[in-house]
Amino acid sequence: MATPLTATALLSALRSEGLTVVEHSGWRTHNRNHKGAWGPLNGVMIHHTVSSGTDGSVELCYNGHAALPGPLCHGVIDKTGTVHLVGNGRANHAGGGDPTVLRRVIAEDYGDRPPAPRKHDGGAGSVDGNAHFYGFECVNLGDGEDPWPTAQLDAIERVAAAICRAHGWSARSVIGHLEWSDWKVDPRGFTMPSLRNRIATRLSSPASGGSASTPAGGTSAPRYQPFPGTSFFTGRTSSPVITAMGRRLVAERCSSYTVGPGPRWTDADRRSYAAWQRKLGFRGSEADGVPGRTSWNALKVPHTG
CATH class of the missing domain: 3.40.80.10 (Peptidoglycan recognition protein-like)
Structure with missing residues (x-):
């Protein structure tokens, strides 16, 4: 009690x-x-x-x-x-x-x-x-x-x-x-x-803490990649963040990739991300394949350094 x-x-x-x-x-x-x-x-x-x-x-x-x-x-x-x-x-x-x-x-x-x-x-x-x-x-x-x-x-x-x-x-x-x-x-x-x-x-283990970890030396670093904003996801974007995102989508069995994933945002990324949004329960315009903050945080994309 x-x-x-x-x-x-x-x-x-x-x-x-x-x-x-x-x-x-x-x-x-x-x-x-x-x-x-x-x-x-x-x-x-x-x-x-x-x-x-x-x-x-x-x-x-x-x-x-x-x-x-x-x-x-x-x-x-x-x-x-x-x-x-x-x-x-x-x-x-x-x-x-x-x-x-x-x-x-x-x-x-x-x-x-x-x-x-x-x-x-x-x-x-x-x-x-x-x-x-x-x-x-x-x-x-x-x-x-x-x-x-x-x-x-x-x-x-x-x-x-x-x-x-x-x-x-x-x-x-x-x-x-x-x-x-x-x-x-x-x-x-x-x-x-x-x-x-x-x-x-x-x-059986200590609480896992928040979205940050502390490496040797005591400097706090993000554990997961922060949401970069909707405008980040365009055909002009080339970033290791996109690759890390794609690998997480593959791990979640939401992949529409025939090659990759790679660092440049493509239509395959958009289709794969739309599948992730639908897996989370989003429908219609909320599952358009463009990442939003809620679905991005749920994906837990590893920090790229």
């Missing part, structure tokens, strides 16, 4: 784990504390939004809807791996769940997964999960077909590890909504045991 992190402590924990975080207006005091307890905290719960697009998903989770007021979670993890903070305190995300699951999460003594839940919101004997869990909604349609980009899965792992690290919890303090309530199926598209394995591995 743990005292909830302050807004400042939560933000610091997330950034220390190397996450890109967006603070939405008023999130530090946006909560449902007037409706019930917030704490003691016992774990982190992962959800999917059943929605697409970052802006609409964040707005939904911040404001909620007529039947369920917001915030609907503490943070939204979008397809690029960016974490959008929308609440701090009690949030309408977990609902009622199985007290046996809660006891096993507190004890951190289960094996591959906690016992199958037998309770749900409004059912006799259910326990209020909104009082006991941090909640993170991940942008995904939840149909089993909508992809989970590598950047998004990495961010989910880092978010959970950051909070576990801050409280001294193990990966067994992280559960999915489907492991809490017998009415729920989220998250769908990856397994919670596999996520907990990744979290456990991450927790």
Whole structure:
């Protein structure tokens, strides 16, 4: 059991784990504390939004809807791996769940997964999960077909590890909504045991820090290539940054190259980058193949020196 992190402590924990975080207006005091307890905290719960697009998903989770007021979670993890903070305190995300699951999460003594839940919101004997869990909604349609980009899965792992690290919890303090309530199926598209394995591995090493590393001699240097701006990507550009970008696109299986990639920006680069944007969930004019800051940061192009 743990005292909830302050807004400042939560933000610091997330950034220390190397996450890109967006603070939405008023999130530090946006909560449902007037409706019930917030704490003691016992774990982190992962959800999917059943929605697409970052802006609409964040707005939904911040404001909620007529039947369920917001915030609907503490943070939204979008397809690029960016974490959008929308609440701090009690949030309408977990609902009622199985007290046996809660006891096993507190004890951190289960094996591959906690016992199958037998309770749900409004059912006799259910326990209020909104009082006991941090909640993170991940942008995904939840149909089993909508992809989970590598950047998004990495961010989910880092978010959970950051909070576990801050409280001294193990990966067994992280559960999915489907492991809490017998009415729920989220998250769908990856397994919670596999996520907990990744979290456990991450927790076995110190926090990975932000987007900078410190080489011998103590001089800080960027770990990833900063976004060079949209105007950088024209047929006149020839740079090792373009080559490094192309190699990352090949690694992400978004390649339209027949030769290369090379240092000069070409139509093959544009087609490959458009495939990366679509992989992140962008559509229409947002997947035109011209890099933007969000998709560029998610690609994690290595610094070229």
